[in-house]
Amino acid sequence: MYIPPHFAEIRPQILHDLIDQHPLGILITHGAGGLDANHIPFHLLRDQGTLGSLTCHVARSNPVWQQLATGDEVLVVFRAAEAYVSPNWYPSKHETHRQVPTWNYAVVHAHGRVTLRDDERFLRHNLAFLTKRHEAAQPVPWKMGDAPRDYLDAMLKAIVGLEIQITRLEGKFKLSQNKEARDIHSAGEALCDQGDSALGAAMIAVAAGKAQEAG
Structure with a gap:
């Protein structure tokens, strides 16, 4: 991924936070059938290894796992907020007209080596983590024990871990850091006004930090 220095985010905690908050990743593999991409919810274990796992x-019917071998290199892409940024939102544009449109976003690329896990203990553990995490906000959280045992056993046999x-x-947080603080702030406010509040708030924070650095 092309990452100009001013857009680079290298702090593992920040990159892990993005993965945690946006767990639907794109698993990119290169097997016997060529390149493949699958959209999969992931569970991040921050403390396993140097950078986590x-x-x-x-689904067992998904050929991706059959085209992989333990130890193969894979890439998982996680994306957070993204939005188009109009040059009209920059105060400097109205003074010099020397601005162009762009697209801002935050992404993390996680490179790693895969291990195929077809054991029931791993699968149950993984499903329990995912269920507990994503059911937590429900009025009556669903749990694996709610399903009949024979049904759940059949479902477990239909998946591979x-x-x-x-x-x-690799982290790229493109938040107009290469612009003046006033331009970043103004564009961030415009994004908030149109409903892109997560990205807008991040840009406003960047503008505040840049203004503080300038003294």
Whole structure:
């Protein structure tokens, strides 16, 4: 991924936070059938290894796991907020007209090596983590014990687990850091006004930090 220095985010905690908050990743593999991309919810284990690990499961009928071997390199892409940015939102544009449109976003690329996990203990553990995390906000959280045992056993036999040891994390947080603080702030406010509040708030924070640095 092309990352100009001013857009680079290298702090593991910040990159892990993005993965946690946006767990639907794109698993990119290169097997015998060529390049493949699958959209999968992941569970991040921050403390496993130097950079953490990712776990997930796929349908047994999905050929991706059959085209992989333990130890293969894979890439998982996680994306947070994104939005178009109009040059009209920059005060400097109205003074010099020397601005162009752009697109801002925050993404993390997690490179790693995969291990195929077809054991029931791993699958149950992974499903329990995912369920507990994503059911937590429900008025009456669903749990695996709510399903009949024979039904759940059949569902477990229909999936295969993947465990990815992260070997490299790349973060690109493109928040107009290459602009003046006033331009970043103004564009961030415009994004908030149109409903892109997460990205807008991040840009406003960047503008505040840049203004503080300028003294």
